[in-house]
Amino acid sequence: MNAKTLILAILNFQEASGYEIRKRSTEGPFSYFVDISFGSIYPTLAKLEADGLIAGRSEQQDGKPDRKLYSLTERGRAEFVKSLREPPQQDQYKSEFLLISMLAELGTRESLERAITDRVTHLKSEMSAIRGHLAECDRASTRWVAEFGLHCMQADLDYVEQNKDKLLALAGNRTALPDAVE
Amino acid sequence: MNAKTLILAILNFQEASGYEIRKRSTEGPFSYFVDISFGSIYPTLAKLEADGLIAGRSEQQDGKPDRKLYSLTERGRAEFVKSLREPPQQDQYKSEFLLISMLAELGTRESLERAITDRVTHLKSEMSAIRGHLAECDRASTRWVAEFGLHCMQADLDYVEQNKDKLLALAGNRTALPDAVE
DNA sequence: TAGGCCATGTAACCGGTTACATGATTAG
């Protein structure tokens, strides 16, 4: 999942500036499975425009800086649709929390407790953000994805809350440590 | 989650060569939340050795090429344990499948059907791999993580299987497309 | 005999992040 695809996806919905693209990639319904920063947005926009996949127009605003609104060209839309129909890459999932959990014996009760409560609060806030998107949007496919997210995060939350004591009990338990994972 | 942390985590369990580290990062119990390639393992091992966090020794094998086994030094273990006790980064999750789903109207029935069945088979094979690790390992924390993975993947699977028809029904439905996500 | 596994390593490249530069306006 690269900047190009994400930008094309956002522009497929509506015209937007680099700044708005960033906002949507961090706050909107896309935010829970992608994320990009300014440093990759602006150069990618320039490249996509040079390639003729998007077109930009400048807009003056009063009280605010000028901005450059980009929209998909016909070619851009065609190419994007085509790419969407190809088999997707597998999901990427990276979790430092799970690494810490897998080595819970090396942690302290405090460090583990903190990691767990942080995870729980973070999950809950993500879920309420998604509920917010859900309330504002009635596109069936966006709803499908949002419900998916809620369902999976709820499962995550349930497991962590129901099993946190087991994990906490392992803190500092050095005797359980060495073993061949082979 | 970088190469350094993962390598240290693997070596914390036991001495290993670069080649074994790669295997464990793609096949072992770590595989479902991390992944690295040779191109980052070998240079990182060299750097960690230069920094005195790990120590390598060469071993001759008959019928097989020599290999270099690395193990944690005292300093390496101390630094690793310390880093484990710091609050972890939030999980990273990237999914092209969800992007495709969010734009299901632009897909074809075939492209969506394929994406779904690929996801389902992939999830099932990951889950059976985890069940395999579970059968071979009795470290409580590793089991905790494995059960967590199974629980979350099952939730993913359930949602997809129970709701795939809704998604499929949207394929090619252009009329439902334009809308402001605002 | 072809392909896969064992095993280490390098070089080119790439896709991204972080930090910086700039500057007006608005809300607290």
Place this chain on the structure above:
DNA sequence: CTAATCATGTAACCGGTTACATGGCCTA
């Protein structure tokens, strides 16, 4: 008066991947 929001962009850097080089052994 300070901080945040709006807005665009660049440069340095970094962490990784892909592909290549090398080569012996084993299995189908």
